Amino acid sequence: MADKIKVGVIGLGRISSLHLPAYKPESNINAELVSICDSSRKKRKNIAAEYHIDSNHVYKDYKDLLSDNTIDAVEILTPHHLHHEMTIQAAKSGKHISLQKVPAMTLSEMDDMINVTKSNDVKFRVFENFRFYEPYMKTMELIQNGVIGEVDRVDYSMLGGISLLGSWSVPLMAWKWRISEKSNYRSPNVWDDGYHKHSIIAWFLPDKIESVLAWQGAYRIKGVIPVDTPTVIIYSCKNKSKYGVWNISMHDHVPMKNKYYGCDEFVKVVGSKGLIMIPGCTGSLYEGCEDGGIKEGVHWVGKNGVWKSDLNVDTDWASSFLNCSRAFIEGIRNDTEIPLIPEEARYILKIGLAILSSVRNGFREVKLKEIKDGIIKGHNYIEPSVGETEDIEKDTKISKDTEQDDIENGT
Numbered sequence: 001m002a003d004k005i006k007v008g009v010i011g012l013g014r015i016s017s018l019h020l021p022a023y024k025p026e027s028n029i030n031a032e033l034v035s036i037c038d039s040s041r042k043k044r045k046n047i048a049a050e051y052h053i054d055s056n057h058v059y060k061d062y063k064d065l066l067s068d069n070t071i072d073a074v075e076i077l078t079p080h081h082l083h084h085e086m087t088i089q090a091a092k093s094g095k096h097i098s099l100q101k102v103p104a105m106t107l108s109e110m111d112d113m114i115n116v117t118k119s120n121d122v123k124f125r126v127f128e129n130f131r132f133y134e135p136y137m138k139t140m141e142l143i144q145n146g147v148i149g150e151v152d153r154v155d156y157s158m159l160g161g162i163s164l165l166g167s168w169s170v171p172l173m174a175w176k177w178r179i180s181e182k183s184n185y186r187s188p189n190v191w192d193d194g195y196h197k198h199s200i201i202a203w204f205l206p207d208k209i210e211s212v213l214a215w216q217g218a219y220r221i222k223g224v225i226p227v228d229t230p231t232v233i234i235y236s237c238k239n240k241s242k243y244g245v246w247n248i249s250m251h252d253h254v255p256m257k258n259k260y261y262g263c264d265e266f267v268k269v270v271g272s273k274g275l276i277m278i279p280g281c282t283g284s285l286y287e288g289c290e291d292g293g294i295k296e297g298v299h300w301v302g303k304n305g306v307w308k309s310d311l312n313v314d315t316d317w318a319s320s321f322l323n324c325s326r327a328f329i330e331g332i333r334n335d336t337e338i339p340l341i342p343e344e345a346r347y348i349l350k351i352g353l354a355i356l357s358s359v360r361n362g363f364r365e366v367k368l369k370e371i372k373d374g375i376i377k378g379h380n381y382i383e384p385s386v387g388e389t390e391d392i393e394k395d396t397k398i399s400k401d402t403e404q405d406d407i408e409n410g411t
Helices: 016-023 041-050 062-066 080-092 107-119 134-144 188-204 317-334 342-360 387-396 400-409
Strands: 005-010 031-037 073-076 096-100 124-127 151-163 209-216 219-221 225-227 231-237 243-253 263-271 275-279 298-301 307-310
Touching: 005 016, 005 062, 005 317, 016 031, 016 317, 031 041, 031 062, 062 080, 073 080, 073 317, 080 096, 080 107, 096 317, 107 124, 107 342, 124 317, 124 342, 134 188, 134 263, 134 275, 134 298, 134 317, 151 188, 188 209, 188 231, 188 243, 188 263, 188 342, 209 342, 219 243, 231 342
Parallel strands: 005 031, 005 073, 073 096, 096 124, 151 243
Antiparallel strands: 151 263, 209 231, 219 225, 231 243, 263 275, 275 298, 298 307
């Protein structure tokens, strides 16, 4: 293999601004970005110029990129309903694959991807940067070292705002594919971003999650776009004393400054001998908490009651993307497994499908073994309202051309 792994990226949407910097020389991950693909001419032009990509390796059609024999590996950063076909084609073209979450819309799609990548002998992992966020990595180290005993409970809280003191600009129309049934099960929080949260809760718990139970309220962005918050989810292991909770809400205004999406998190892990607290992740809610306020990092207390903190871990969310990309490249180079391995990614996918099954079937408890492929449609199943999509398109003035552009350009 060449000295540097040559990478192509499919999809140059919002999230690509955190993926692409890994391939700058200063990142030192022994790889280079040699090809890009996107439906937007403007994005192709701008990224090609910034990363000095030869125009002969800039594509509008992802199949043309996959035919480029100079490429060793691809990152797929497109909406979820496109992942299955793109991953299958990438595997058949002999490319190693890093696939943005959520990997698939159903278990059968995921199984197809696993089988085809194995039969074509290419690396396949799902990009789950939260497991490469240093405070969470430190937390896992403390758990594995028995500092707080066996984990009994994981509390994950997420706070989001439409108006903040500062955050990424995400156009209203960019929500269109996120609230699409076809692309995202109308669940930008619980299904899309939720994959990260299900992953971390499952990672910290000592046993496999056996069942989930969800409750969901109602909130509309600017009074127009319905989103899947507030939501509370309980994740239960076979031993019901081991569980996790994710509580998420979105509000008109939250007074915090963020460099990225308009949200932030707080995690508490309770064990048999102590507990760990991790304030912050995506955002900077705790910035300025200087008068006795909590600081970003990892804080823990063991059986002896002595509190300790690690404030030297890198709390910049962007660093988790670099760490995750580095793992991909090193896994290719050293021929080792790369997190999330496909089987683990499938398990997290199954959790997400069980949660949506709970939401759409009267908020009942759903066991993971009930999930055979997609969302369960029981006798209490609530079909998402079709009319709301038409109202959203009219109220936000999203054209069909814009919709197609957003769908192809990814997150």
